[in-house]
Amino acid sequence: MRLRRIKLAGFKSFVDPTTFDLPSSLVGVTGPNGAGKSNLIDAVRWVMGESSARQLRGGQMTDVIFSGSSGRHPLSSASVEMVFDNNEGRLGGEYARFSEISIRRTVDREGISNYYLNGTRCRRRDITDVFLGTGLGPRSYSLIEQGIISKLVESKPEDLREFLEEAA
Amino acid sequence: MRLRRIKLAGFKSFVDPTTFDLPSSLVGVTGPNGAGKSNLIDAVRWVMGESSARQLRGGQMTDVIFSGSSGRHPLSSASVEMVFDNNEGRLGGEYARFSEISIRRTVDREGISNYYLNGTRCRRRDITDVFLGTGLGPRSYSLIEQGIISKLVESKPEDLREFLEEAA
Amino acid sequence: TRSRFKETFDQINTRLNELFPRLFGGGAAALVLTGDDLLNAGVMVTAHPPGKRNTSVQMLSGGEKALVAVALVFAIFDLNPAPFCMLDEVDAPMDDANITRFCDLVHEISQRTQFIIITHNRSTMAACHQLIGVTMQEPGVSRLVGVDLDEVERCSVN
Amino acid sequence: TRSRFKETFDQINTRLNELFPRLFGGGAAALVLTGDDLLNAGVMVTAHPPGKRNTSVQMLSGGEKALVAVALVFAIFDLNPAPFCMLDEVDAPMDDANITRFCDLVHEISQRTQFIIITHNRSTMAACHQLIGVTMQEPGVSRLVGVDLDEVERCSVN
Ligand SMILES: Nc1ncnc2c1ncn2[C@@H]1O[C@H](COP(=O)(O)OP(=O)(O)OP(=O)(O)O)[C@@H](O)[C@H]1O
Ligand SMILES: Nc1ncnc2c1ncn2[C@@H]1O[C@H](COP(=O)(O)OP(=O)(O)OP(=O)(O)O)[C@@H](O)[C@H]1O
Ligand SMILES: [Mg+2]
Numbered sequence: 069m070r071l072r073r074i075k076l077a078g079f080k081s082f083v084d085p086t087t088f089d090l091p092s093s094l095v096g097v098t099g100p101n102g103a104g105k106s107n108l109i110d111a112v113r114w115v116m117g118e119s120s121a122r123q124l125r126g127g128q129m130t131d132v133i134f135s136g137s138s139g140r141h142p143l144s145s146a147s148v149e150m151v152f153d154n155n156e157g158r159l160g161g162e163y164a165r166f167s168e169i170s171i172r173r174t175v176d177r178e179g180i181s182n183y184y185l186n187g188t189r190c191r192r193r194d195i196t197d198v199f200l201g202t203g204l205g206p207r208s209y210s211l212i213e214q215g216i217i218s219k220l221v222e223s224k225p226e227d228l229r230e231f232l233e234e235a236a
Numbered sequence: 237m238r239l240r241r242i243k244l245a246g247f248k249s250f251v252d253p254t255t256f257d258l259p260s261s262l263v264g265v266t267g268p269n270g271a272g273k274s275n276l277i278d279a280v281r282w283v284m285g286e287s288s289a290r291q292l293r294g295g296q297m298t299d300v301i302f303s304g305s306s307g308r309h310p311l312s313s314a315s316v317e318m319v320f321d322n323n324e325g326r327l328g329g330e331y332a333r334f335s336e337i338s339i340r341r342t343v344d345r346e347g348i349s350n351y352y353l354n355g356t357r358c359r360r361r362d363i364t365d366v367f368l369g370t371g372l373g374p375r376s377y378s379l380i381e382q383g384i385i386s387k388l389v390e391s392k393p394e395d396l397r398e399f400l401e402e403a404a
Numbered sequence: 405t406r407s408r409f410k411e412t413f414d415q416i417n418t419r420l421n422e423l424f425p426r427l428f429g430g431g432a433a434a435l436v437l438t439g440d441d442l443l444n445a446g447v448m449v450t451a452h453p454p455g456k457r458n459t460s461v462q463m464l465s466g467g468e469k470a471l472v473a474v475a476l477v478f479a480i481f482d483l484n485p486a487p488f489c490m491l492d493e494v495d496a497p498m499d500d501a502n503i504t505r506f507c508d509l510v511h512e513i514s515q516r517t518q519f520i521i522i523t524h525n526r527s528t529m530a531a532c533h534q535l536i537g538v539t540m541q542e543p544g545v546s547r548l549v550g551v552d553l554d555e556v557e558r559c560s561v562n
Numbered sequence: 563t564r565s566r567f568k569e570t571f572d573q574i575n576t577r578l579n580e581l582f583p584r585l586f587g588g589g590a591a592a593l594v595l596t597g598d599d600l601l602n603a604g605v606m607v608t609a610h611p612p613g614k615r616n617t618s619v620q621m622l623s624g625g626e627k628a629l630v631a632v633a634l635v636f637a638i639f640d641l642n643p644a645p646f647c648m649l650d651e652v653d654a655p656m657d658d659a660n661i662t663r664f665c666d667l668v669h670e671i672s673q674r675t676q677f678i679i680i681t682h683n684r685s686t687m688a689a690c691h692q693l694i695g696v697t698m699q700e701p702g703v704s705r706l707v708g709v710d711l712d713e714v715e716r717c718s719v720n
């Protein structure tokens with residue numbers, strides 16, 4: 069279940085539809101301060117169902133929609149899509165027959181989110197179910213946000229236990 | 237009131253007496269991870285009267301005394317001295333006549349600290365008085381510890397106010 | 405679930421103890437349960453960089469803490485390799501020698517897990533197979549650009 | 563003390579607004595009081611990097627937050643220049659262009675205030691007048707060594 073590409077449109081500073089193609093297993097992302105690199109990780113957490121604005125460095129859930137710049141007007145919605153390659157059939161159940169799995173989330177200015185699984189509308193639960201048991205999820209140990217790596221080992225013992233339990 | 241040198245002995249990883257000579261106004265300190273660079277800032281906070289072990293990345297106040305290594309035994313005391321040049325007479329009152337000001341602090345395994353001003357024993361208050369009005373002190377805005385720079389502007393409004401008031 | 409947790413704990417602990425010396429060039433680390441009750445006990449990390457006595461992670465340096473955390477995350481990965489892993493500037497506190505060891509380990513694990521690593525560090529960039537640049541030529545608007553590593557190398561020298 | 567605080571606040575605010583565009587190559591920043599009661603009101607920072615709309619500092623990037631904080635600390639310094647300033651790896655989140663602007667500003671302020679800067683970054687090292695190396699040749703024991711910047715430059719290229 070390798071990640072093939074991430075498509076963002078209207079999400080934070082990614083105003084224009086932007087596709088990260090990820091053919092390789094070791095991808096570096098670089099660029100100046102404030103260019104939008106950490107917004108990519110926010111996009112991944114968000115499409116996997118993150119429901120706390122604070123975890124996405126915002127005040128409310130509509131803060132992920134492009135809010136304008138000196139040359140552009142604010143947009144009215146945001147969308148992120150992640151496409152996985154399922155050739156190894158790692159995802160079981162009803163998804164085993166798909167060679168590609170796409171999950172998508174959109175939000176409008178009222179804060180209403182819609183989720184899509186391979187193009188069909190679904191519930192948030194369906195998305196979190198897809199990732200059950202894979203170690204992935206909006207708060208997974210596989211998404212390490214900026215600035216927290218040095219604090220991870222000093223977390224409270226009950227938090228560190230929770231971190232480990234996700235892997236069980 | 238420029239800082240001329242800092243002498244550490246038995247303080248954290250500085251087992252052997254070590255003197256940082258600081259003739260220049262723009263000094264860089266570099267070295268591998270875990271070599272002891274941040275311990276230098278801890279030493280400066282400590283000699284200026286820091287009384288919280290947590291602020292010094294320890295559990296209790298005796299954690300600043302060298303606790304041993306594979307090749308060395310633990311020591312029974314620690315000492316840090318800072319020597320300032322007072323040629324401009326910036327420090328008023330009884331100190332105006334000294335061309336050099338030295339402040340020193342020692343601690344033993346019982347946790348008892350002693351302070352010295354130009355070699356004479358004094359109280360902790362005498363040390364904090366020396367720095368009154370200069371913007372210096374154990375929690376001053378002029379000592380920025382590792383890892384907090386990106387969080388400074390997100391501090392709670394009452395904390396940011398306190399930060400500003402120190403400069404008044 | 406008691407024995408399941410203990411099994412997970414033991415497996416991660418074993419793997420942490422293998423990975424730590426690789427990242428630190430020696431020394432050891434371990435996970436410790438804060439109580440006897442397997443259902444509720446918390447977890448703490450102890451770490452001994454080579455030649456050092458202290459075990460409390462609080463006294464470690466910024467770079468050392470980052471390395472211990474990386475060893476722990478990768479130990480968890482070995483148990484349950486998530487399909488991909490995104491790391492946002494975890495190399496920022498590391499010195500050059502530790503970045504090299506970190507990149508070697510990432511390279512090895514990338515045989516099984518896909519890594520997306522956000523970094524400003526040139527040696528980390530050089531270790532990646534693919535490099536994506538994010539920039540804002542138009543203020544406030546993020547766009548992707550190709551990154552030429554030679555170009556990056558060149559401006560690091562002057 | 564009410565008017566004293568307001569005077570301090572205004573002076574720092576003015577200076578912040580001068581320093582911010584120098585570090586960001588444009589844009590503006592300001593201090594805001596959270597209430598009308600001068601004796602108790604808290605202080606917040608708003609910042610507009612050039613061309614960007616958002617003012618909440620929470621949405622700024624890691625590097626941008628570090629730069630705003632540096633502008634604020636240096637603004638406070640101008641009001642009451644402490645005899646010396648110690649900065650511990652404040653350049654870690656910054657990209658090369660911002661490190662250059664940061665070093666230029668530090669160089670200017672070092673005419674009045676002594677700086678001791680802990681860093682792993684080669685351009686910051688190169689900007690310093692004196693360089694001290696801290697190392698642990700004997701495990702667990704810190705010692706000072708001379709640092710030869712050419713040596714440092716050389717190993718950054720390979
Ligand atoms: N909803 C939004 N609309 C427009 N811009 C936004 C929105 N949310 C965040 N931003 C912008 O995105 C920028 C932050 O991007 P990000 O944190 O990804 O930077 P970065 O590339 O990680 O930088 P650094 O190297 O400093 O960590 C901010 O400057 C902010 O103005
Ligand atoms: N009381 C003590 N006795 C002996 N060693 C100590 C003591 N207190 C701290 N140390 C050691 O000092 C080291 C940390 O040093 P410090 O934080 O100064 O490193 P650093 O040079 O800042 O590294 P980095 O570049 O990773 O930030 C730790 O490895 C710790 O073991
Ligand atoms: Mg970032």
Ligand SMILES: [Mg+2]
Binds near residue numbers: 274275465466467650
């Ligand atoms: Mg340090």
